[in-house]
Amino acid sequence: MRLSEKGHTYALFAIVVITCALGSLSQTATNSMLTGICAEFSIDAGEGQWLTTVYMIVMGITVPAVTFLARRMSVKRLVCLALGLFLAGSAVDLIARTFFTLVLGRVLQAVATGITLPLVQSLAMTRFPRERTGTTMGIAGIAMGFAPNIGPIIGGALVDSWGWRSFYGLLIGALVLLALACALFVREEGEGSAGAVLDVPSLALSTLGFGGLLLAASNAANMPLSSEGVWVPALSGACCVAAFKDYIPLIGQTPGPMLEDYCQARKEHFLFVAAQGEIILGYLLIKDGDGEVMWMDVLAAWPKGTGVGRRLMDHCEAFLRARGKTECRLYTHVKYQRTLEIYRQRGYVIYDRVQEKGFDRYYMRKQLK
DSSP, rough: OOOOOHHHHHHHHHHHHHHHHHHHHHHHHHHHHHHHHHHHTTTOHHHHHHHHHHHHHHHHHHHHHHHHHHHHHHHEEEEEHHHHHHOOOOOOOOOOOOOHHHHHHHHHHHHHHHHHHHHHHHHHHSSOOOGGGHHHHHHHHHHHHHHHHHHHHHHHHHHHOOTTTHHHHHHHHHHHHHHHHHHHHOOOOOOOOOOOTHHHHHHHHHHHHHHHHHHHHHTTTTTTSSSHHHHHHHHHHHHHHHOOHHHHHHHHOHHHHOSOOOOHHHSSSSEEEEEEEEEEEEEEEEOOOOEEEEEEEEEEEESTSSSSSHHHHHHHHHHHHHTTOOOEEEEETTTHHHHHHHHHHTTTTEEEEEETEEEEEEEEEOOOO
């Protein structure tokens, strides 16, 4: 079924938001069903808590990998993947005969929720007019905030009436309808890039780091803090997070907050965004300077080494030349040797060194010809 561009956007956004909300609802509903689940599988409440602990860990692990997935496939295929995993996980839980099988189903559901969670914000920021972004995010926030609040009510009512498995039957019905809506109303848009590379070291460190900390916090609810089940994952997680965050040792100080109102800056200056499907890969903010000079104020790109930052700078410099600007300026920390070398290769030269806001910075400029 063909929809208008606006109708296609609304349908896509609604499907993603509802799928994500179902993930949040399943988390709190599971908590209200633990008594029945523990009784059926003859386990204690501590073991039963793995249904929620594993869900949170896997969802947190999945979110950082979504950028890679979004670069490899179109948004429709990504949403279909999430729906398929959620549906498979719910079916596994519906027929589970062992507690391990039940946990496996929750893992599949967590991956699906981890895929849709960043898509909600990305769609709101890239598919709707700027003046409607706040409204769109508000609607998504209401849906995802309301769902976990009614989860215990729905879970408790179903347990009392038809048993805990009926909840997963309800999820399957809702997910089938969402899958049909996705097939009918969401258009295929573009193809993914086969050259997308997964940043394995960063993913591994973030997985072990935040997964370890979350596991330690979960175990602390049922174990003494001196227990190996608490301090071992906590220490391991902290070490991995420390290895993942190389910013502080590089410049020797903790990064400060972004105090400037960049929403206002976006209205007054020029913002260039690089995206793959619905995932933002990088952005660059250009500010007016004096006369024929303009400033490259913020440049951010991820993952590293993919050429996103270079293409953003190429586009920006071409844009400035077209506007008759003769010079582009920027600044960077003096200890960012890799960044300095990249800027030098692009023709930028250092013209000043300034200590400001607690940072030691090189100011650089390039003549645009």
